[in-house]
Amino acid sequence: MEPADQAAPLDLILDGDKKRKLEGGFKIPKKKRTDSESKDEAKPAVMSPVKEEIKKEVPKPMKIKKKKVTDLEKDETYSPSSKEKMKQPLLDRPPKLALLETPKMALLDTPSPEPEESGQPTTPPMAEEDRSRFGLDVPKSVILQEYVTLTDESKHVLTREIWRRIFRYLLPGSLVQCMKCCKVWLDWISDPIFWPSINLSRYGPIFPDTLKSVVLRQPGEIDLSYCTITRKQCDWLLPRLPNLKTIRLSGLPMNIIGSLNGPLVANLRHIDLRWVDDLNDWGLRDLLSVSSGRDHKPRFRDLQGLQLSGCPLSDDVINNIIRYCPNLKHLDLSYNSNMNDRVVEAICASDLIYSLTKIDFSGCPHVTDKSLLMMKKCYDLTWLDFRSCREVTRGACVRFAHSFKKELIITEDKLIHPPTVDVYLQAS
Structure with a gap:
């Protein structure tokens, strides 16, 4: 019985150790190390607080090619002047035929003005x-x-x-x-x-040499109707024609007509924009005005002729014409179904009655005999065109011609003009 009694406490001790190992706070005691074992272990590396410097890449030196010595340079009689003569043909080669440069590049090499010898040099005006x-x-x-x-x-x-x-x-x-x-x-x-006028209407591809010849001749009138000119060429050409007074851009897209918005194209007297399909009221206002904030000032102050035949404009366009063209003499609004008596009434109520001499309403179906009665207020009116107007009668045209203060006659059904004027020359 004694051995059994001695074994019972040992089992209890082992069971108690297993329970301790399962507990969370229980730690197994570590084995103590001797001095010889601790010396054999490698010591951990100490981290330095200094950051590593970034290595900069040094550019490689460029290799310089050695110049080949020609037979002429070996010769003692060779001089630098002969070398320049050899390079002369290379410099005189014509450039590649490309589209024209930007307007900042001068076409002609003009000499810069030299300062005066006596006194201070005078600076030219900004223009x-x-x-x-x-x-x-x-x-x-x-x-x-x-x-x-x-x-x-x-x-x-x-x-x-x-x-x-x-x-x-x-x-x-x-x-x-x-x-x-x-x-x-x-x-x-x-x-x-x-060359008072140059006609390039219905011209094929326009090359830089053609535009250069136009600039050399400095015409007062140029006709670009239905030609194949680009916007870049127009922006280059128009500022270089300071003497230009009349320009014809019939049938061209609105993108090319926008070149008239340049700062150096302001001396025009006559603009022909007939049959421009994408010209509307807003486009015409931007063309005739210069916007500075909320105020719009007239761009072409001295404009005397404006032809808008066949353009899809509304009857409100007359307000922009009255505002931005105060000195207008020739107005062409023919072949527009939106023109009516209200447009004529607005013209007769403005200052245009003192300047207008020629009005064209041919092909406008909504203009009636009332317009003829209102146009008697115009002082210098000498040309009235109501051909193909269904609502305008020939009797009203006869009464207007007889009652007007100037001598007028009627030809070609409803065309009113002075007797001394050639119809076929003035119609264009």
Whole structure:
């Protein structure tokens, strides 16, 4: 019995140790290490507080190619002037034919003005600076010959002034043929006096050389109707024509007509925008006005002629015309189904009655005889066109012509004009 009694307490002790191991707070005692074992272990590395510097990449030196020595340079008689002569043909090569440069690039190499020798240098006005910066000034230092040199190196009998008088009787097509004769005639005929107007209507692709020739001639009138010009070419061309007074842009899209918004295109007297399909009231207002905040000022203060035949405009467009074109003389609103007597009433109630001399309402179906009665207020009216107007009678036109203070006649059904005016010349 004694051995059994001695074994019972040992089992109880082992069971008690197992229960302790299952408890959470119980920790197994670690084995004590000797000094020899602790020395053999590797010590942990100490982290330095200094950050690692970023290595900068050093650029590799560029390899310089050695210049090849030619046989001419080895020769003692070779001089730098001969080397420049060799490079001359390379510099004289014409540039690639591309679209024209931006308006900031000058087309013609004009010499910069030198300061005066005596006194302080005078600064030109802002307008002249802009023109020289955009290449508007055509060089006047061209020396023209007085005689034509013949093949036997003798001079022709006729002088330049006599030839100029002969050239004035020629049409533009004949002048172009004469320009192909010789270089002297080319310089003489390039004078702007022979080119008051240039017609490029229905012209094919317009190249930079064509625009350059237009700038050299400085016409007062240019016709670009139905041609294949681009917006970039228009933006380049128009600021370089300071003497331009009349421009015709019939049938062109509104994108190209927007080139008239340039700051240097403000001296126009006549604008032809007939049959522009995408021209509306807002587009015309932006074209005729300069917006500065809430105020809109007229862009073309001296505009005298405006042709809007066939444009899809409403009857409210007359308010913009009255506001931005106070000196208008010729107004063309023909072939527009939105024009009516209210438009004529607005014209007669404005200051346009003192300046208008020519009004065209042909092809407007809603204009009636009341318009003729109201137009008697116009002082200088000499041209009235009511052809193809169904609501306007011939009797009303006859009464207007007889009662008006100026002498007028009626031709071609409902066309009223002075007797001394050629209808076929004035209709255009």
